[in-house]
Amino acid sequence: MLENLKLGILGGGQLGAMIIRHAIDLGLNVAVMDKDMHAPCSHYTSSFSCADPMSYEAVLAFGKDLDAITIEKEAVNIDALRQLEKQGVKVFPAPDTIEIIQDKFTQKQFLQLHNIPVVPGEAIQSKNDLYKYENKLPRCLKKRRNGYDGYGVMILRTMADIKAAFDEPCVLEELVDIKQELSVIVARNEYGEVKCYDPVAMVFSEEKFVLDYQIAPAQTEEEILKKATILAGNIADALKLVGILAVEMFVTKDNKLLVNELAPRPHNSGHHTIEASITSQYEQLLRAILGLPLGDTGLRFRSLMMNILESNSLNSNKQEKLQHLLDMEGVHLHWYGKKGKRPGRKVGHITITDSTMENIVSKAETIRKILN
Amino acid sequence: MLENLKLGILGGGQLGAMIIRHAIDLGLNVAVMDKDMHAPCSHYTSSFSCADPMSYEAVLAFGKDLDAITIEKEAVNIDALRQLEKQGVKVFPAPDTIEIIQDKFTQKQFLQLHNIPVVPGEAIQSKNDLYKYENKLPRCLKKRRNGYDGYGVMILRTMADIKAAFDEPCVLEELVDIKQELSVIVARNEYGEVKCYDPVAMVFSEEKFVLDYQIAPAQTEEEILKKATILAGNIADALKLVGILAVEMFVTKDNKLLVNELAPRPHNSGHHTIEASITSQYEQLLRAILGLPLGDTGLRFRSLMMNILESNSLNSNKQEKLQHLLDMEGVHLHWYGKKGKRPGRKVGHITITDSTMENIVSKAETIRKILN
Numbered sequence: 001m002l003e004n005l006k007l008g009i010l011g012g013g014q015l016g017a018m019i020i021r022h023a024i025d026l027g028l029n030v031a032v033m034d035k036d037m038h039a040p041c042s043h044y045t046s047s048f049s050c051a052d053p054m055s056y057e058a059v060l061a062f063g064k065d066l067d068a069i070t071i072e073k074e075a076v077n078i079d080a081l082r083q084l085e086k087q088g089v090k091v092f093p094a095p096d097t098i099e100i101i102q103d104k105f106t107q108k109q110f111l112q113l114h115n116i117p118v119v120p121g122e123a124i125q126s127k128n129d130l131y132k133y134e135n136k137l138p139r140c141l142k143k144r145r146n147g148y149d150g151y152g153v154m155i156l157r158t159m160a161d162i163k164a165a166f167d168e169p170c171v172l173e174e175l176v177d178i179k180q181e182l183s184v185i186v187a188r189n190e191y192g193e194v195k196c197y198d199p200v201a202m203v204f205s206e207e208k209f210v211l212d213y214q215i216a217p218a219q220t221e222e223e224i225l226k227k228a229t230i231l232a233g234n235i236a237d238a239l240k241l242v243g244i245l246a247v248e249m250f251v252t253k254d255n256k257l258l259v260n261e262l263a264p265r266p267h268n269s270g271h272h273t274i275e276a277s278i279t280s281q282y283e284q285l286l287r288a289i290l291g292l293p294l295g296d297t298g299l300r301f302r303s304l305m306m307n308i309l310e311s312n313s314l315n316s317n318k319q320e321k322l323q324h325l326l327d328m329e330g331v332h333l334h335w336y337g338k339k340g341k342r343p344g345r346k347v348g349h350i351t352i353t354d355s356t357m358e359n360i361v362s363k364a365e366t367i368r369k370i371l372n
Numbered sequence: 373m374l375e376n377l378k379l380g381i382l383g384g385g386q387l388g389a390m391i392i393r394h395a396i397d398l399g400l401n402v403a404v405m406d407k408d409m410h411a412p413c414s415h416y417t418s419s420f421s422c423a424d425p426m427s428y429e430a431v432l433a434f435g436k437d438l439d440a441i442t443i444e445k446e447a448v449n450i451d452a453l454r455q456l457e458k459q460g461v462k463v464f465p466a467p468d469t470i471e472i473i474q475d476k477f478t479q480k481q482f483l484q485l486h487n488i489p490v491v492p493g494e495a496i497q498s499k500n501d502l503y504k505y506e507n508k509l510p511r512c513l514k515k516r517r518n519g520y521d522g523y524g525v526m527i528l529r530t531m532a533d534i535k536a537a538f539d540e541p542c543v544l545e546e547l548v549d550i551k552q553e554l555s556v557i558v559a560r561n562e563y564g565e566v567k568c569y570d571p572v573a574m575v576f577s578e579e580k581f582v583l584d585y586q587i588a589p590a591q592t593e594e595e596i597l598k599k600a601t602i603l604a605g606n607i608a609d610a611l612k613l614v615g616i617l618a619v620e621m622f623v624t625k626d627n628k629l630l631v632n633e634l635a636p637r638p639h640n641s642g643h644h645t646i647e648a649s650i651t652s653q654y655e656q657l658l659r660a661i662l663g664l665p666l667g668d669t670g671l672r673f674r675s676l677m678m679n680i681l682e683s684n685s686l687n688s689n690k691q692e693k694l695q696h697l698l699d700m701e702g703v704h705l706h707w708y709g710k711k712g713k714r715p716g717r718k719v720g721h722i723t724i725t726d727s728t729m730e731n732i733v734s735k736a737e738t739i740r741k742i743l744n
Contacts, residue, residue, distance in 0.1 A: 043402065046414060
């Protein structure tokens with residue numbers, strides 16, 4: 001049964017650590033691979049491999065004795081995963097799913113093929129291709145691969161921006177006039193059972209493209225929320241997903257939904273499910289990939305999730321600031337214990353739960369003052 | 373800060389694994405020692421030492437590079453912990469506290485000294501001492517040390533029972549006429565801050581003395597609950613506790629409270645706090661021993677916690693039974709992933725949360741049928 005099953009995770013960041021948090025509830029044996037020997041997961045497993053999940057040989061060696069393998073980041077070696085599948089290892093999400101999503105242009109083509117509305121965009125080979133768009137700015141330029149947390153995204157407004165642009169395969173997207181960003185986490189198992197979490201509203205910091213805070217449930221017209229949920233379910237079906245998928249969407253000023261990006265793994269926009277939902281996204285992932293019944297996605301509390309980003313002001317008095325947070329009612333701190341320093345990276349998050357959104361927002365304002 | 377702190381746990385069972393579950397939320401680096409190389413914790417740390425926590429040398433070697441050390445079982449070497457304290461390691465609960473509680477008779481004397489009502493009992497050196505009680509049966513015989521989960525407890529009713537009794541230092545207790553058993557988990561930190569969880573009602577299986585199920589909050593007169601909470605707080609103060617403590621009590625037929633036993637660590641009667649309370653007992657332990665503010669102990673849901681004991685009938689169709697449990701609404705499975713077999717031991721637990729006790733009890737009955 002579960003105790004004899006060996007699960008591997010490619011990627012050992014905070015998402016992996018939160019998967020382990022919930023793997024403990026099922027008594028699972030979890031191996032993790034990450035190229036950073038100090039990755040958060042490195043502390044929480046007896047089987048940590050320090051190697052690059054993009055390496056064919058490393059992934060093959062890591063997976064050969066596992067029963068099942070999953071991911072907490074998309075930058076993994078697909079060929080090795082396909083080979084492992086042939087050797088009888090269950091790979092969820094499937095290599096095909098990861099491959100489609102790894103490349104932002106392939107992802108967009110897949111969605112269009114399945115009649116899912118997306119942000120219009122074109123493939124760009126290199127910086128040279130951009131000059132012909134000079135009169136069509138502003139546009140949003142995204143690296144086709146390996147972008148995350150705002151790395152690999154830039155807005156082109158002027159000729160100077162083009163000159164400073166990424167010189168590699170990218171997607172150039174129209175800038176959509178949006179009134180809100182939503183995210184829906186959807187789970188699907190091998191038997192085709194599909195469950196969606198309530199859509200959440202995401203607010204991004206303008207300069208950094210990194211999620212600033214997230215509100216669950218999203219305060220939006222019921223009709224839009226319903227459509228967003230249906231869209232997420234359709235995408236999961238189209239992908240024949242086994243696992244969980246975050247579907248990030250734009251709500252345009254004229255109330256249309258456009259899919260922005262997919263992530264076939266636990267996602268920042270689902271952190272709140274640990275405290276606010278009956279089944280966390282991490283438990284749901286484990287249920288989905290282990291052939292277990294999907295859990296209840298019902299929301300138990302209204303919540304707001306904020307990322308904690310590394311900054312000099314945070315570092316100046318961290319202990320006292322975190323103690324202050326730990327002393328606030330209804331405030332749940334998740335501290336990732338990351339080694340080293342790099343301003344701007346995510347080092348933790350906070351989930352605030354309360355019965356009214358008013359109380360939650362007021363606590364969020366207090367927290368922002370504490371952290372800055 | 374937290375990420376540079378090394379915490380050690382003596383004992384690597386399910387309680388330790390649930391401590392790690394919550395240590396992940398603080399990004400802590402956790403080392404574990406247990407004499408069973410397959411102990412549940414062995415999977416969830418990069419620093420697992422397979423050695424006996426009763427060994428002076430082993431505990432000293434384990435602790436020398438740690439900042440703080442705690443326990444998930446009482447059977448640990450006190451002298452080594454005292455030595456580690458001298459070397460600057462924070463040991464919480466303090467060696468004095470563990471030493472008092474390790475021995476059920478010393479524990480009783482300590483409580484009596486502090487005017488805490490206890491079950492009357494006497495020290496017994498060996499089986500020979502028991503014969504003079506022949507006319508005072510029935511009584512309850514408990515080994516002074518190393519009893520747990522019903523191991524080390526027996527009821528003496530007849531001369532034949534005395535002949536079959538433990539032949540080692542024991543406590544012989546009067547059999548109290550009780551109407552209910554309660555447990556209160558209390559936390560106290562270095563600054564003397566004390567917080568109690570709501571008293572829970574415990575129902576034990578009659579033959580095995582092992583906790584059958586637990587209900588939170590206990591359905592008892594307000595006055596008794598209040599007294600139980602005060603009692604637990606007083607004991608934490610008397611012990612100058614740093615950490616968490618389970619106080620198991622009897623409510624007698626004439627509504628008196630008698631303390632039965634103490635456990636200075638996370639406890640079976642506090643499992644429900646993971647889903648049902650704002651702060652779990654595991655997070656509370658970490659807060660208490662790391663000098664962080666104690667968390668809110670408020671109960672968010674009514675709950676019932678049931679142990680899952682290993683049995684032939686469970687083993688006969690385990691996968692299907694667990695799948696069935698995972699498919700029930702409001703039912704939270706914790707499966708410990710233990711290796712090997714030993715009928716009667718705890719292999720998991722279930723916490724049922726719901727808005728009414730009626731629904732909860734009805735689900736518990738369904739679960740009992742599934743598991744048997």
